[in-house]
Amino acid sequence: MVFENKFVQQRIEKAQLLKDAGFNPYSNECKRNTTIDKFLNVNSDINNKENKRDENRHYIVSGRIKFFRIMGKASFIKIEDESGMLQAYIARDNLPEGFYNNTFKKNIEVGDIVEIEGYPFVTGKGELSIHATALRLLTKAIAPLPEKFHGVTDKEIRYRKRYLDLIMNSEVRKTFQTRSKVISLTRRFFEDKGFLEVETPMMHPIAGGANAKPFVTHHNALGIDRFLRIAPELYLKRLIVGGFEAVFEINRNFRNEGMDATHNPEFTSIEFYWAYKTYKDLIEITKEYFQYLFEHLNLPTILPYGDMEVNFENFTELPLIESLTTVGGIPSELCNDKDSIIAYLKSKNIAVKPGMNLGQLQGELFDEFVEEKLINPTFITEYPVEISPLARRSDKNPAITERFELFIAGREIANAFSELNDPIDQYERFKDQVDAKDAGDDEAHEMDEDFIDALSYGMAPTAGQGIGIDRLVMLLTNEHSIRDVLLFPAMKPIHHEAKTTEEE
RNA sequence: GUCUUGUUAGCUCAGCUGGUAGAGCACGUCACUUUUAAUGAUGUGGCCGAUGGUUCGAAUCCAUCACAGGACACCA
Numbered sequence: 001m002v003f004e005n006k007f008v009q010q011r012i013e014k015a016q017l018l019k020d021a022g023f024n025p026y027s028n029e030c031k032r033n034t035t036i037d038k039f040l041n042v043n044s045d046i047n048n049k050e051n052k053r054d055e056n057r058h059y060i061v062s063g064r065i066k067f068f069r070i071m072g073k074a075s076f077i078k079i080e081d082e083s084g085m086l087q088a089y090i091a092r093d094n095l096p097e098g099f100y101n102n103t104f105k106k107n108i109e110v111g112d113i114v115e116i117e118g119y120p121f122v123t124g125k126g127e128l129s130i131h132a133t134a135l136r137l138l139t140k141a142i143a144p145l146p147e148k149f150h151g152v153t154d155k156e157i158r159y160r161k162r163y164l165d166l167i168m169n170s171e172v173r174k175t176f177q178t179r180s181k182v183i184s185l186t187r188r189f190f191e192d193k194g195f196l197e198v199e200t201p202m203m204h205p206i207a208g209g210a211n212a213k214p215f216v217t218h219h220n221a222l223g224i225d226r227f228l229r230i231a232p233e234l235y236l237k238r239l240i241v242g243g244f245e246a247v248f249e250i251n252r253n254f255r256n257e258g259m260d261a262t263h264n265p266e267f268t269s270i271e272f273y274w275a276y277k278t279y280k281d282l283i284e285i286t287k288e289y290f291q292y293l294f295e296h297l298n299l300p301t302i303l304p305y306g307d308m309e310v311n312f313e314n315f316t317e318l319p320l321i322e323s324l325t326t327v328g329g330i331p332s333e334l335c336n337d338k339d340s341i342i343a344y345l346k347s348k349n350i351a352v353k354p355g356m357n358l359g360q361l362q363g364e365l366f367d368e369f370v371e372e373k374l375i376n377p378t379f380i381t382e383y384p385v386e387i388s389p390l391a392r393r394s395d396k397n398p399a400i401t402e403r404f405e406l407f408i409a410g411r412e413i414a415n416a417f418s419e420l421n422d423p424i425d426q427y428e429r430f431k432d433q434v435d436a437k438d439a440g441d442d443e444a445h446e447m448d449e450d451f452i453d454a455l456s457y458g459m460a461p462t463a464g465q466g467i468g469i470d471r472l473v474m475l476l477t478n479e480h481s482i483r484d485v486l487l488f489p490a491m492k493p494i495h496h497e498a499k500t501t502e503e504e
Numbered sequence: 505g506u507c508u509u510g511u512u513a514g515c516u517c518a519g520c521u522g523g524u525a526g527a528g529c530a531c532g533u534c535a536c537u538u539u540u541a542a543u544g545a546u547g548u549g550g551c552c553g554a555u556g557g558u559u560c561g562a563a564u565c566c567a568u569c570a571c572a573g574g575a576c577a578c579c580a
Contacts, residue, residue: 006549007514007531071543072536091537110530124538147515147529149541154515156572168515212579231580257579258505267580351577412580443579468580481573494571 003142011142014107018137021103025140032062032115037083043120043128053121053131061086061130062115062138064167067148070105076129079114080170087129088116094133104135110148111141159489172484179473179485181297183250186270186469189292193285195246195272200235202228202252208451209233209390211443212255215265228254233390233464234451236273237419241459248272250469261481262411262471265490273419273464279402282416282463283379286406287315290377297476305409305478311376317404319382320366328369341365359384359399374407383417389429389445391417409475416465423455 003012015025034042039059046052063079063086074091092100108114117134146152151168158165158172165172187197205224207214209231216225232249239247250270257263274281294301294312301312318326325332334340341361345352350368352361362384374380383403385393391401403417420426430452433445473485483489 005514010531067540067542069539069542070536071539074537074539076539076542078540087540089538093537123540125540127538127540129538144514144530147541149529150516152515154511154572156511157515159572210580253580255579258577260579261574263579269580415580466580471580492571 005143007144008142011109011140011144014109015140015142018103018107018140021107023103023137025137027136027138029136030062030115030138031060031117033060035083036061036063036079036081036086039086039120039130040084040128046120046128047122047126051121053119055119055131057119058117059120059130060115060117062113064113064141065108065110066145068110073100075104079116082173087123087127088118088132088135089121089123089129090116090132090135094131095135099135108135108137109141111143111145112137113139113141155483156491159483160491162487175473175477175479175485176487178297178477179469182293182473182476183268183469185293185296186289187250189289190246190248190270190272193246195248195274196244198236198239198244198247198249199251200229200232200239200249202254204229206446206448208445208448210253210255211445213257213443215254215256230255231269231466232271233466234448236271237459237462237464238451238454240273240275240419240462241454241457245275245460246273259490261483262474264470264482264486267482268469269466270469271464271466273462275460275462277463278418278461279381279404279416279463282465283317283404286379286414286416286465290315293476299476303476303478305475306480308375308409310409310475315377315379317379317381320362320380320384321382323370323374323378323380324362324365327373328365330365330369335362335365357386359386363387371407371412372410375409377406377408377413379404379406388417389433390420390426392420392422393425411471411475412468413472413475414465414467416463419459419462419464421455421459421461423452426455427452 003009018025039061043054043057046054061079061081063081065077066080066085067076067078069076073093074089076087076089078085078087080086090100090104095104115136115138116130116132118130118132120128121131122128146164146168152158152164158169191197203217203219203226204214205226207227207230209229210233212230214227214230216227218225231253232251236247236249248270250268252266252268254266256265259265274285290312293299303310303312321335324330324335330344334344336358338358338361341358341364342352345361345364345368348368350364352364356364366380381404382394382400383391383405385391385399385401388401388403391403394400394402401417403415405412405416406414420429430445430447434447436444437446470482470485474480474482477485479485
């Protein structure tokens with residue numbers, strides 16, 4: 001039963017008593033004329049006034065009751081709206097006859113949403129408050145709020161019932177306000193640079209653009225399966241072929257993989273593609289982008305993240321192979337020899353999968369010995385071609401690609417490269433991926449013939465980049481779980497008894 | 505996927521080597537017209553995550569399962 005809890009029952013009764021007394025427990029008549037933060041700002045001068053009050057000022061504020069202190073014939077309550085918290089002084093003799101004793105004290109309680117009419121004054125203890133001349137119930141809460149001091153701390157409740165988390169933990173709202181700002185600033189930044197925001201399909205006939213397992217869904221009318229997209233990349237590049245020169249898309253990707261502190265099955269990224277540019281230009285625009293974000297979010301350029309301090313004034317570039325030695329401390333002579341790397345990894349007790357090529361092994365060295373040491377923003381460049389199936393080869397050295405990944409606080413934040421636009425090279429690389437897939441790699445790419453077709457019409461030299469928005473927000477808000485920057489993170493369903501027995 | 509730690513009242517938490525459940529907040533009743541987690545008095549409130557087992561007896565011991573947190577593996 002949904003409403004069987006005794007506290008809920010009690011509150012439903014109170015709602016009925018209010019209804020019987022002529023008060024609609026779900027009234028729609030809102031007369032609010034100011035928000036709480038405005039009230040507090042506008043009336044900050046009250047403390048200097050005679051009697052510390054001004055009965056000529058008249059306000060109506062609304063909010064949820066968070067504290068309720070009855071002191072006999074008068075009470076203090078605190079109400080909270082989106083902008084802040086305000087104390088109200090509710091005295092019997094300032095309210096209609098009988099309202100205080102019969103209605104307010106008996107049937108109004110913590111959790112209810114009310115509207116308070118009155119004038120500003122400062123209490124004996126010095127708190128700017130509203131002196132109520134009227135109080136109206138707007139919404140009766142029939143579920144009791146969690147404990148007023150500790151609030152909700154249980155992560156499971158906080159994620160499953162985010163609304164409760166938001167009611168009880170106002171700093172959580174700030175995280176999501178920051179997230180929202182990051183997204184709108186990102187949109188504005190790229191629009192101001194002349195990029196066009198586009199929307200490409202989320203249901204793909206072939207899941208491409210990344211190495212990941214897709215979700216499968218079904219189109220009934222066509223009788224065919226579709227994949228939820230794992231990346232928008234291949235569609236955005238088709239648009240560059242079509243003649244758009246700067247496009248971006250901010251939206252969700254879906255990957256059918258494990259969940260942990262940095263992975264949610266659906267996550268938000270921005271990908272942008274820029275014709276007649278190279279990854280060098282992307283390094284510059286990325287620096288500019290971070291500067292823009294920090295400026296508009298008012299963040300300090302030396303940003304704390306956990307135990308770390310990240311200096312955002314100091315972006316550096318470092319070729320991957322060089323980083324193995326200078327950051328990872330790996331002897332440089334073994335970094336270009338397969339067998340030496342395998343021996344080195346084994347000597348460090350790291351399992352090496354059979355059949356890895358040189359590029360993959362270098363990537364392995366980087367992941368093991370370098371990545372977590374890159375605290376200040378670092379563009380790692382010159383990725384081996386074997387681990388960059390969609391990136392353009394360097395003209396000087398065909399074994400490496402014109403690519404970078406940006407690392408901050410020991411984590412990858414962005415991935416970018418000059419795009420491969422040679423259709424025959426792309427075809428060969430897809431074929432290698434198909435072979436890998438046949439050999440059991442279920443994250444390898446499939447052959448996307450239409451994409452090859454598109455490239456064969458000619459794609460202007462283009463640079464493209466992806467940034468994981470969730471992880472970026474984690475970094476900027478000093479959060480350490482992706483679930484704390486997602487309003488409704490993915491959670492397993494709770495199996496009820498009846499359902500479990502049914503399944504067995 | 506593996507390991508590990510949790511799950512007790514609406515919420516935050518106690519509960520010893522097995523003997524039939526405890527606090528604070530909230531809620532009910534009473535007192536109190538300037539409180540700040542208001543205070544004082546008093547009372548109600550529990551299928552101890554689920555299922556099985558051991559035992560005369562299980563919140564407590566064992567097994568399985570569910571969910572969550574953390575770590576590792578994979579990945580963005």
